[in-house]
Amino acid sequence: MLVNYLRCINYEPVPEITILYFDPDECKAELLDSLIVPGKYDPKKRIVYICEPLVEDVVSELKDKFSKSYSELYFTYREIVRLHEHIHACIHQMLGACWEYEPYVDEPVTEFLCYCVIKHVAECEENLPNLFLEVFEKIDRIRPYDMWKDVLDIKVNGVRTEEICERTNWDLKLIFRVFIDALSAHPKNFNDLRCILEKYDRWYALCPMEII
Numbered sequence: 187m188l189v190n191y192l193r194c195i196n197y198e199p200v201p202e203i204t205i206l207y208f209d210p211d212e213c214k215a216e217l218l219d220s221l222i223v224p225g226k227y228d229p230k231k232r233i234v235y236i237c238e239p240l241v242e243d244v245v246s247e248l249k250d251k252f253s254k255s256y257s258e259l260y261f262t263y264r265e266i267v268r269l270h271e272h273i274h275a276c277i278h279q280m281l282g283a284c285w286e287y288e289p290y291v292d293e294p295v296t297e298f299l300c301y302c303v304i305k306h307v308a309e310c311e312e313n314l315p316n317l318f319l320e321v322f323e324k325i326d327r328i329r330p331y332d333m334w335k336d337v338l339d340i341k342v343n344g345v346r347t348e349e350i351c352e353r354t355n356w357d358l359k360l361i362f363r364v365f366i367d368a369l370s371a372h373p374k375n376f377n378d379l380r381c382i383l384e385k386y387d388r389w390y391a392l393c394p395m396e397i398i
């Protein structure tokens with residue numbers, strides 16, 4: 187369901203495969219290969235994989251942090267994993283042949299964009315439970331996945347990213363365009379990304395006047 191919101195930025199969802207039994211080849215991130223993660227996007231096959239046993243492991247850990255049922259947490263967390271992997275696929279689709287994966291750029295940006303989608307959904311859908319946001323904010327992360335908060339602090343032409351997002355009501359079209367633009371300049375690390383965004387002045391042109 188969160189993935190459906192990516193359609194408003196013209197994402198054509200790629201196929202998704204659920205792995206029901208732990209498979210060390212399918213249940214690990216290809217380019218951060220010491221890391222076991224619950225989801226994976228395979229850019230060669232253009233397929234998203236969700237590794238169910240690992241989703242269940244994380245949910246068992248989350249159980250102590252929330253007074254929610256296992257199934258509520260399970261469906262919430264699984265949806266966040268799906269969103270993350272489909273955002274990788276979405277970035278790949280938008281950049282096409284320009285796509286290059288740099289974990290210390292792509293993972294923080296992907297997590298940051300996940301956060302933007304969840305905030306956007308929370309703004310648009312008043313009745314939607316805010317468990318997505320709560321779970322997203324409380325998931326334990328290691329580098330580079332925990333760097334999404336650093337993206338909120340980057341100053342895009344003098345204005346904090348988070349402030350731009352708030353001012354534009356978490357407008358996904360605008361946010362994705364700015365970040366896809368920045369990624370198309372092939373930042374080699376997080377500092378490169380920061381430099382590209384600090385000089386980025388086109389977001390003003392993308393906004394309606396009353397927001398600026």
Ligand SMILES: [Zn+2]
Pocket residue numbers: 270271274293296
């Ligand atoms: Zn990822």
